[in-house]
Amino acid sequence: MSEPTSSPTQGEPAAGRGSGPHVVPLAVLVAVFAALIALTYLTVAATHYDLGDWNLAIAMGIASVKALLVALYFMHLRYDHPLFALIFAAGLVFVFLFISLTLLDTLEYQSDTDPWADTLTRSGEPQTPMPLRSGSRTLNTNPKRKRGELSAG
Amino acid sequence: MTDAKALPPEEADAGHHRFLAHHFDSPEQQFYTGKLGMWLFLTTEILFFGGLFCAYAVYRANHPDIFVDGHHFLSTALGATNTAVLIFSSLTMAWSVRSAQLSRTRGLIACLVTTLVCAFVFLGIKYVEYAEKMEHGLIPNRIYFERLEPRLAFEPDEAYLREKLSHYADPSAAGEDLDLRVRKVRIFFGIYFCMTGLHALHVIAGIGVILWILVRSLKGHFSSAYFGPVDYVGLYWHLVDLIWIYLFPLLYLIH
Amino acid sequence: MEKEIAGSMSTSATDNYLTHSRGLKSWLFTLDHKRIGVMYLVSIMTALAVGGFLAMLIRVELAAPGPTIMGNNSLLGSDPAAGKDIYNQIFTLHGAVMIFLFIIPGVPAALGNFVLPVMLGAKDVAFPRLNLVSYYLWVIGAAFFLLVLVSGGLDTGWTLYAPYSTSTDTRVLSAGLGVFILGFSSIFTGLNFIATVHTLRPPGMTWFKMPLFVWALYATAVIQVLATPVLGITVLLLAAELLFKVGIFDPALGGDPVLFQHFFWFYSHPAVYIMILPAMGIISETISVFSRKHIFGYKFIALSSVAIALLGFLVWGHHMFISGQSPLASMIFSALTFSVSIPSAIKVFNWLATMYKGSIQLDTPMCYALSFILLFGIGGLTGLFLGALSVDVILHDTYFVVAHFHYTMMGGTLVAFLAGLHYWWPKITGRMFNNRLGQIAALMVFLSFNLTFFPQFLLGTRGMPRRYFDYSDLSKLDSSFTLLNLHSSVGAFLLGGAMVLTLSYLVHSLFRGRPAPANPWGGNSLEWHCSSPPPHDNFASPPAVGDPYDFTGLEYDPDLGGYVPRRRSVPAPETQPVP
Amino acid sequence: MTAPGAIAPTLSTASGWLLGQAGESFWLPPPDSTLAGAVDPVFYFILWVSVFFFGLITLLMVLFLVRFRRRAGIGPTPSPSHNTPLEVTWSVIPLILVILIFYFGFTGYMDMRVPPREAYEIHVVAQRWQWMFKYPNGHVDENLHVPVDQAVRLIMQSKDVIHSLFIPDFRVKMDVVPGRYTKTWFQAKEPGQHLLLCTEYCGTGHSDMSATVFVHAAGKFEKWLADAGKFMEDLPPAERGELLYRRHGCQGCHSADGTAKTGPSFQGIFGQTHAFTNAPPTQVDENYIRESILEPSAKVRQGYSDKMNSYKGSLNDEEIADLIEFIKSLK
Numbered sequence A: 001m002s003e004p005t006s007s008p009t010q011g012e013p014a015a016g017r018g019s020g021p022h023v024v025p026l027a028v029l030v031a032v033f034a035a036l037i038a039l040t041y042l043t044v045a046a047t048h049y050d051l052g053d054w055n056l057a058i059a060m061g062i063a064s065v066k067a068l069l070v071a072l073y074f075m076h077l078r079y080d081h082p083l084f085a086l087i088f089a090a091g092l093v094f095v096f097l098f099i100s101l102t103l104l105d106t107l108e109y110q111s112d113t114d115p116w117a118d119t120l121t122r123s124g125e126p127q128t129p130m131p132l133r134s135g136s137r138t139l140n141t142n143p144k145r146k147r148g149e150l151s152a153g
Numbered sequence B: 001m002t003d004a005k006a007l008p009p010e011e012a013d014a015g016h017h018r019f020l021a022h023h024f025d026s027p028e029q030q031f032y033t034g035k036l037g038m039w040l041f042l043t044t045e046i047l048f049f050g051g052l053f054c055a056y057a058v059y060r061a062n063h064p065d066i067f068v069d070g071h072h073f074l075s076t077a078l079g080a081t082n083t084a085v086l087i088f089s090s091l092t093m094a095w096s097v098r099s100a101q102l103s104r105t106r107g108l109i110a111c112l113v114t115t116l117v118c119a120f121v122f123l124g125i126k127y128v129e130y131a132e133k134m135e136h137g138l139i140p141n142r143i144y145f146e147r148l149e150p151r152l153a154f155e156p157d158e159a160y161l162r163e164k165l166s167h168y169a170d171p172s173a174a175g176e177d178l179d180l181r182v183r184k185v186r187i188f189f190g191i192y193f194c195m196t197g198l199h200a201l202h203v204i205a206g207i208g209v210i211l212w213i214l215v216r217s218l219k220g221h222f223s224s225a226y227f228g229p230v231d232y233v234g235l236y237w238h239l240v241d242l243i244w245i246y247l248f249p250l251l252y253l254i255h
Numbered sequence C: 001m002e003k004e005i006a007g008s009m010s011t012s013a014t015d016n017y018l019t020h021s022r023g024l025k026s027w028l029f030t031l032d033h034k035r036i037g038v039m040y041l042v043s044i045m046t047a048l049a050v051g052g053f054l055a056m057l058i059r060v061e062l063a064a065p066g067p068t069i070m071g072n073n074s075l076l077g078s079d080p081a082a083g084k085d086i087y088n089q090i091f092t093l094h095g096a097v098m099i100f101l102f103i104i105p106g107v108p109a110a111l112g113n114f115v116l117p118v119m120l121g122a123k124d125v126a127f128p129r130l131n132l133v134s135y136y137l138w139v140i141g142a143a144f145f146l147l148v149l150v151s152g153g154l155d156t157g158w159t160l161y162a163p164y165s166t167s168t169d170t171r172v173l174s175a176g177l178g179v180f181i182l183g184f185s186s187i188f189t190g191l192n193f194i195a196t197v198h199t200l201r202p203p204g205m206t207w208f209k210m211p212l213f214v215w216a217l218y219a220t221a222v223i224q225v226l227a228t229p230v231l232g233i234t235v236l237l238l239a240a241e242l243l244f245k246v247g248i249f250d251p252a253l254g255g256d257p258v259l260f261q262h263f264f265w266f267y268s269h270p271a272v273y274i275m276i277l278p279a280m281g282i283i284s285e286t287i288s289v290f291s292r293k294h295i296f297g298y299k300f301i302a303l304s305s306v307a308i309a310l311l312g313f314l315v316w317g318h319h320m321f322i323s324g325q326s327p328l329a330s331m332i333f334s335a336l337t338f339s340v341s342i343p344s345a346i347k348v349f350n351w352l353a354t355m356y357k358g359s360i361q362l363d364t365p366m367c368y369a370l371s372f373i374l375l376f377g378i379g380g381l382t383g384l385f386l387g388a389l390s391v392d393v394i395l396h397d398t399y400f401v402v403a404h405f406h407y408t409m410m411g412g413t414l415v416a417f418l419a420g421l422h423y424w425w426p427k428i429t430g431r432m433f434n435n436r437l438g439q440i441a442a443l444m445v446f447l448s449f450n451l452t453f454f455p456q457f458l459l460g461t462r463g464m465p466r467r468y469f470d471y472s473d474l475s476k477l478d479s480s481f482t483l484l485n486l487h488s489s490v491g492a493f494l495l496g497g498a499m500v501l502t503l504s505y506l507v508h509s510l511f512r513g514r515p516a517p518a519n520p521w522g523g524n525s526l527e528w529h530c531s532s533p534p535p536h537d538n539f540a541s542p543p544a545v546g547d548p549y550d551f552t553g554l555e556y557d558p559d560l561g562g563y564v565p566r567r568r569s570v571p572a573p574e575t576q577p578v579p
Numbered sequence D: 001m002t003a004p005g006a007i008a009p010t011l012s013t014a015s016g017w018l019l020g021q022a023g024e025s026f027w028l029p030p031p032d033s034t035l036a037g038a039v040d041p042v043f044y045f046i047l048w049v050s051v052f053f054f055g056l057i058t059l060l061m062v063l064f065l066v067r068f069r070r071r072a073g074i075g076p077t078p079s080p081s082h083n084t085p086l087e088v089t090w091s092v093i094p095l096i097l098v099i100l101i102f103y104f105g106f107t108g109y110m111d112m113r114v115p116p117r118e119a120y121e122i123h124v125v126a127q128r129w130q131w132m133f134k135y136p137n138g139h140v141d142e143n144l145h146v147p148v149d150q151a152v153r154l155i156m157q158s159k160d161v162i163h164s165l166f167i168p169d170f171r172v173k174m175d176v177v178p179g180r181y182t183k184t185w186f187q188a189k190e191p192g193q194h195l196l197l198c199t200e201y202c203g204t205g206h207s208d209m210s211a212t213v214f215v216h217a218a219g220k221f222e223k224w225l226a227d228a229g230k231f232m233e234d235l236p237p238a239e240r241g242e243l244l245y246r247r248h249g250c251q252g253c254h255s256a257d258g259t260a261k262t263g264p265s266f267q268g269i270f271g272q273t274h275a276f277t278n279a280p281p282t283q284v285d286e287n288y289i290r291e292s293i294l295e296p297s298a299k300v301r302q303g304y305s306d307k308m309n310s311y312k313g314s315l316n317d318e319e320i321a322d323l324i325e326f327i328k329s330l331k
Helices: A026-046 A054-074 A082-112 A147-152 B002-006 B009-019 B027-062 B064-071 B076-101 B105-135 B158-165 B178-218 B228-251 C002-007 C024-028 C033-062 C080-120 C128-150 C172-199 C212-244 C257-291 C298-314 C327-355 C364-387 C389-395 C399-429 C435-461 C472-477 C480-512 D002-021 D036-067 D084-113 D220-234 D237-247 D286-294 D317-329
Strands: B142-146 B149-153 C554-557 C562-565 D120-127 D130-134 D144-147 D151-158 D163-167 D172-176 D182-187 D192-198 D211-216
Touching: A026 A054, A026 B076, A026 B228, A054 B076, A054 B228, A082 B027, A082 C212, A082 C257, A082 C298, A082 C327, B027 B064, B027 B178, B027 B228, B027 C172, B027 C212, B027 C257, B064 B178, B076 B105, B076 B228, B105 B178, B149 C212, B158 B178, B178 B228, B178 C212, C033 C080, C033 C128, C033 C399, C033 C480, C080 C128, C080 C172, C080 C212, C080 C257, C080 C399, C128 C172, C172 C212, C212 C257, C212 C298, C257 C298, C257 C327, C257 C364, C257 C399, C298 C327, C327 C364, C327 C389, C327 D036, C327 D084, C364 C389, C364 C399, C364 C435, C364 D036, C364 D084, C389 C435, C389 D036, C389 D084, C389 D172, C399 C435, C399 C480, C435 C480, C472 C480, C472 D192, D036 D084, D084 D182, D120 D144, D120 D163, D130 D144, D144 D220, D151 D163, D151 D172, D172 D182, D211 D220, D237 D317, D286 D317
Parallel strands: D120 D151, D144 D211
Antiparallel strands: B142 B149, C554 C562, D120 D130, D151 D182, D163 D172, D163 D192, D192 D211
16 A cells, blocks of 8 residues: 555544555464463463462453453554554543442442342341340330320420 | 555556545545544443443452352353454454455455354354253243243252352352352352353354455455455454453453 | 435535435435434424423422322323322433433434534535434334333333332333433444544644534543443343343342442433533534634633543442442542533633623524523532532432433523524524524523522422422421422423424424525634535535634625625724624 | 523522521521531532622623623624633632532531441331331331430331432431441431431332431430330230331232222222232132231232232231231221
8 A cells, every 4th residue: 555645634644654554464463363372271271270369360461461462463453543542442441440430339338238138138028137226125016196295395 | 546556556446436435535534434433333342341341340349259159150161262262263354354455355255254163163162051051040041021021031940059059168258058159149140141142242243244244255345455344344353352351261260 | 325416416506405305215315414413303303392291291290289180080190109100100201201312312413413514524424324323223212212101101210220120010121222222323423423523624624623512522422432332231231130130230139229320320420411512512602603702712612521521431429429329439429520510610711701802692592502601500500519428418319409400401401402403593494583583482491491490499408309299298398399399380381382482483484484694693614604505515625724713704794694704805893783 | 681691590589588488498498407517508608609600600791791792883802812821710719619619518428427426226127118117125117206416327228129218307318228228327406396208219109208207305205115115015906907007018009998009909808809810819818918918929919010028027927917907907
């Protein structure tokens, strides 16, 4: 392909940066493929070792390296106009914000929740889940409403 | 249209006149616009799956034990095989874009066919995995109608779950009884089904669009002067791969 | 299609996009952004009428405590319980129709579709087919809402909060599908606009020469693309919850209802800016044109749109201060919420500064623009109450919130939509409407709007919760609840009357209106450089791009009833028509 | 255009004043709990900031409209189209104000969320469309009774959908979310009665889901609570059943007068035979009523949907017997 000549919009090229679309050499594609397969093997192998919290971090780290390789080479981001990378990154940033702010909140109030507890599902009645200040008798009695007395008091 | 000078004139000419929409000035402008549109679309896909990843993150952070219990029911071997298949299909897809850029129609067709085969292999393996889970009701296995609206029956076989889970120690320190673990693990299958199901739908959609460009390649539409659709479909297919790259460790490789 | 267009190219000089080709098919399958814009315009105004009718029913019901028209007759519920169910369905549909079918597509998809490519000097949007697809997705989404209406209604409120929405008998699944489809309609519009702005600007149209309406639409499109997919996944998860009880939101299965609210508001708060940003764009255009003054602080206005769009993503938790969200998250969201108020304030002050030393003419669009500033001012300032954590505790889910979002959404977006509709009406239809009637209607809208919604602030601060069928408990204690509600209902009917008046003179102008000149108001953005209505291809050759807010090159031609390029090159004082 | 701009809100406001609500509580309800101190001053601060800025905007607009209206032969006067110091000024002043507002709101909110250590605890259970208040001695009431001048902490849970407890006079509002506990607190300042409302939309009876808050004078609360525990023993079973019927929210879905609500009416139901969607026709007898209370989904009556919560654990055998007597009495 030749140089783009009359770009219709100034400052923004009509077709990529510099000379036309970049053709990725076959050797690069195959090398990326080999790296991806190797990383897949590595991530499976890593689960055989108990590294505590690091297991998740390693799995996510390897997945991110793989994703980066796919995006840079298979998806041409390395050769294309940076705007595309910016759009892609914007999506990731907002997903990150969404997950992190939501997670921050749900972790914070987790101690108040009690899912799966029979006391809260449809099949059961809440049974005074927290210790009350005084002893609890199961007597259900009550006077009729005495509005007069209250307003007087 | 001086950009055509590096091309065989008749090809460049065909590219310009047949596929250049009236509101674009040049094929470059059209190609760039199409690619921009595709990247914007991919971003919406990322946000779309982002919601699912968020639900996953919230549940995994709050109930890690469910995920440890749940992953015992998935086959790492099948998952890893599918990962390899999808990565290979990504390679062939990237290769087909390269072939189109170099006007190698036969290579393009061969690569697209290989990609399609890989997509079907992926779905086949997925089917094997799903069938095994459907048998035990671990993912919805039947449609019925309630108040005229369709519903899917999702009734895990508790005896089966109890039997399998009894072989594994309680991953939470709470020492919960087996009944509670059986009830809790259900949510893992719910999330598993939502994430992989939506991904599988994207694979099916990918098969559709790859078929479409395959037909167009057979008609000889693509060349170095016009290969936009191959590139756009390629980007979409790589994104499907990219999402699976995260799904695999998150669902199958839990320690 | 292409051939048909090519065949009719050789018609006379009066050829425009309306006369370019004829027949129903030439409209239904058109790829012309202007025709798609007009189809959108007709459709969303139908939705507005439906939503407005439902609003009238709500206001009649609330005119007095206890059942008034619902729950005491054979038409709207024969017993109080049935009446309550009907009321719940009506306010749900009012909200859903107004938000998903009118306000979100209102300005961008209808007016934006028509104006944006012309303003840029482009022949069309980047993806004309996608544009048509997005219109038909809107139609299909609307059809699903219609299906909901006839097949059992929806009573969840437009917010679809779980677990109510997963336990109701009404048609959540169909409505969810409708919302999903409408979401994609909105995404495709946004995607199209971003691509158009990036790639189809003619030479000379740099970023900072774009009209502010284009900037506003661009910022809106960014939100549409980044936020709307989350709405899609939210309703999809809700559907999964309904279809096979996956348990993500249902506490009985281990789910978390507050998580649903995070999902919902991650979209629905930025969606508020999808609704208001394009409206602000219209106001920037009209204030400048009708003051004959260069817009003040162009870059600040342009960049504040982008700032609002991005900051708008970080404040969704302010809908959840009392919903069980943790105090830590509430604090973060409250702080971020206030940061959004700054760019909004910047815009208001810049609009006022634009009027300074201008030559202000109160034509109908300007009347609406000025009422926008006042109404949006009230809407924005009352947002401060709701963003402040402790004050929100008493105001949350009361009529104060109802009044606040009607001041921003309706006093803001609807009024700006009317400003834009009147401003571009001559361009779209090629006809002038009756300006005097327009001014009267604008005044009526402003007065009746305040009569309708200002009392609701008081209802809210005094403790009336929203979504109440019956406020007898409150009015027994304090009779002012009855009187304030009655005010509101009377106002609603006057507002309805003003809308009917507007519709009638606009329709009248289609048949009897004076043919519009190319530039009736004296705007200098590119849409005023082509004929009214514009030709099929907008511009035969890329137009010369200047400063869209420089009006010194225009003068009024009384014979034409519009503005023409100044004949002498020597700058002379503009002679203006006396209104 | 300008005059209405200023007049319309004024008119509305004036009409509000004419309602006889003038004075301290024109905007907000009477400040009857200590939490009003965390809310009301912030509210009025924002109100005056808003009034000032709205007045400023209106004033400038009217001024410009009059001064710079279009006149024959006079065009716009040239003036700069941007001024960075000015832009910065009108960005920074609002910024300082909103930081202040945020700070006041935040500190007030923390006061509202953190109860004092020595708070009296009452458990609140919300269900469609009824509030239940459980006292430390096990007494359950459909209204909220609290002592004056004593911090009261509410621990709330929902049996079905989200509700929200709102006492306007106390400046208290908190959602009641199924699957978790939410908490709030207040301290009433004077004995008296106040309205308690539901502010999170919860379906058909949302606007009926109210209760009364009774604030008892010093020393009276304990007496009320002790009496409440004894009151029921002296009643005949059917009357006890009627009280339970109201207190446990049965009347939300089952009328006693033949009106069909979410569930079938209790009137005359005893002894009838009904068809079920998931069971053979059965006569309504003691066993059936007992089963319906404890396992509502076992038999779902034709024409109604499976919506009822189980009362297993919240009603004991004697109470169920009382309810059966009550249903029998509804001829």
